[in-house]
Amino acid sequence: xxxxxxxxVFEGPRQPFSLRELPLHPPEHGGVLVRISMATxxxxxxxxxxxxxxSPAPGILGHEMTGVVMELGGGDVADLRxxxxxxxxxxxxxxxxxxxxxxxxxxxxxPQKCRRLRKYGHESLSEPPGLLGGFxxxxxxxxxxxxxxxxxxxxDAEAVTVNCAGATMAAVIEAAEVGLGDCVVVQGLGALGxxxxxxxxxxxxxxxxxxxxxxxxxxxxRRFGATLALPVGDTSxxxxxxxxxxxxxxxxxxxxxxxxxxxxxxYEGLGLLRPGGRYVTAGLVLxxxxxxxxxxxxxxxxxxxxxxxxxxxxxxxxxxxxxARSRGHIPIEDLVDAQLPLxxxxxxxxxxxxxxxxxTAIVP
Numbered sequence: 100x101x102x103x104x105x106x107x108v109f110e111g112p113r114q115p116f117s118l119r120e121l122p123l124h125p126p127e128h129g130g131v132l133v134r135i136s137m138a139t140x141x142x143x144x145x146x147x148x149x150x151x152x153x154s155p156a157p158g159i160l161g162h163e164m165t166g167v168v169m170e171l172g173g174g175d176v177a178d179l180r181x182x183x184x185x186x187x188x189x190x191x192x193x194x195x196x197x198x199x200x201x202x203x204x205x206x207x208x209x210p211q212k213c214r215r216l217r218k219y220g221h222e223s224l225s226e227p228p229g230l231l232g233g234f235x236x237x238x239x240x241x242x243x244x245x246x247x248x249x250x251x252x253x254x255d256a257e258a259v260t261v262n263c264a265g266a267t268m269a270a271v272i273e274a275a276e277v278g279l280g281d282c283v284v285v286q287g288l289g290a291l292g293x294x295x296x297x298x299x300x301x302x303x304x305x306x307x308x309x310x311x312x313x314x315x316x317x318x319x320x321r322r323f324g325a326t327l328a329l330p331v332g333d334t335s336x337x338x339x340x341x342x343x344x345x346x347x348x349x350x351x352x353x354x355x356x357x358x359x360x361x362x363x364x365x366y367e368g369l370g371l372l373r374p375g376g377r378y379v380t381a382g383l384v385l386x387x388x389x390x391x392x393x394x395x396x397x398x399x400x401x402x403x404x405x406x407x408x409x410x411x412x413x414x415x416x417x418x419x420x421x422x423a424r425s426r427g428h429i430p431i432e433d434l435v436d437a438q439l440p441l442x443x444x445x446x447x448x449x450x451x452x453x454x455x456x457x458x459t460a461i462v463p
Contacts, residue, residue: 105463106235107444108157108224112150116234116444124228126172129242131184133166133192137255138233139435139458140451141263142289142360143384144220148448151385155223161233161461162194162220163263165255169237178246179416189255191262193245193415194219211409217241234444236463245412250423256432257422260458264290264434265418267381268358270410272298275354275379279303282347284371285325287359287382288316290434290457293323294418295356297429300324301421306346310334311359313454322430340371349373358382362390369396369404377403384408435460 104123107116126132138161147154154160168188176184184190197204197213204210220232228239240246249258268291277283283299285292288311299307300323309320309328317328326346329339343352351373357364360382368378369392383406396402422431436456439447441463451459 101237104230104235104237105441106159106230106232107441107461109148109154109160111156112148114156116448118442121224121229121235123230123237124239126170126239127228127242128173129176130172131168131176131240131244131246132170132172133190133238133240134169135233135236135238135463136165136167136189137259137435137438137460137462138164139259139460140447141458145448145451146385147221149452154221157224158222159224159230159232159235160220161235162218163260163458164219164233164238165189165191165249165259166238178248179412180247182248184246184248189249189251190246191249191258191415191419192219192240192247193266193410193412194263195409196241196243199243208411210411234441234461234463236441245415247415247419249419253419253423253426254432256435256438256460257426258419259460260290260294260431260434261418261422262415264294265422266410266415267291267407268294268298269414269417269421271295271356271358271379271381271407272302273414274405274407275356275377277302277304277354280305280348281353282306282308282343282349282351284308284310284343284352284355284368285320286310286355286357286364286368287361288313288320288328289358291358291381292316292356293319293434293457295358296320296323296325297425297431298421299356301425305348308343308346308352310339316457319433319457322433324429336367336370343371347373352376354379356381360385362387365390366392369402372400372402374400375402376400377405379405379407381407434458438462
């Protein structure tokens with residue numbers, strides 16, 4: 100058994116990553132030791148590296164990943180569906196580890212807001228077991244992690260965005276109550292937004308309008324099922340309202356979904372909703388300037404505004420099942436547009452920071 104793992108260590112905001120050989124310990128009871136197959140550079144990884152999001156340093160970033168079971172820590176370790184895990188299984192897993200005991204986990208049903216929450220890719224290297232991020236050869240899965248075995252026909256590129264972008268958007272689509280015949284607007288067409296386009300169409304949305312500033316992402320949205328994919332800067336608010344009403348049966352969007360991380364999107368999105376419409380934001384995760392809105396619009400138009408952060412374990416299963424049955428129809432694997440080895444981690448972050456493509460993957 101290998102005794103060390105190569106890891107790309109986050110040394111602090113805007114600092115180059117350092118490659119280190121770290122000790123590899125057996126998994127704890129109920130835990131799993133995984134060899135990383137693929138890990139992507141998510142937007143939150145870029146925020147951490149840029150210093151916009153607090154993240155322990157030194158640490159190992161990366162939370163959107165797949166891997167292979169190398170060692171089990173004893174006891175009965177099963178995946179979400181109750182299937183026992185075995186050495187050699189290809190898996191994905193939730194990006195967070197709750198305690199499953201506090202009132203947020205049990206009474207409120209919000210394990211992603213657990214009082215003792217830990218998150219892959221957001222932990223200090225000094226906290227045992229150290230290897231808790233995707234940008235390394237190995238990762239420890241702690242007890243309490245929701246794990247899913249991957250179908251043998253689903254590739255790493257098809258599965259790797261499931262446990263962040265896919266599962267989060269499954270939760271967003273549920274919160275937005277998207278249903279048959281709806282008109283949905285998706286603000287921002289990164290990995291989350293593109294997953295949102297595909298999932299909205301899958302649950303029966305009549306029309307999905309995608310908005311972004313990057314032409315390549317507009318093209319990708321059309322491939323994911325968008326009825327319209329419009330450049331934000333070239334489409335006036337008045338024209339956007341006209342197009343939304345034209346594609347709606349109710350005179351406006353039934354649901355608007357925000358994944359752009361741009362505060363002004365909230366103000367603009369509320370103006371697209373029909374009376375009784377739903378606005379769900381998943382991208383506004385960073386402390387930013389306040390957004391000024393006319394609050395009377397919320398009352399007079401009877402609007403619902405919700406925030407979604409992460410997801411429930413069943414959303415992970417929903418996203419994986421969607422990826423499996425969508426092979427050949429939705430190009431989910433094309434979200435990963437570049438694959439680089441671990442020693443090119445700094446190049447991968449430069450690529451992702453420049454918003455070239457959608458997801459840059461590290462293949463250790």
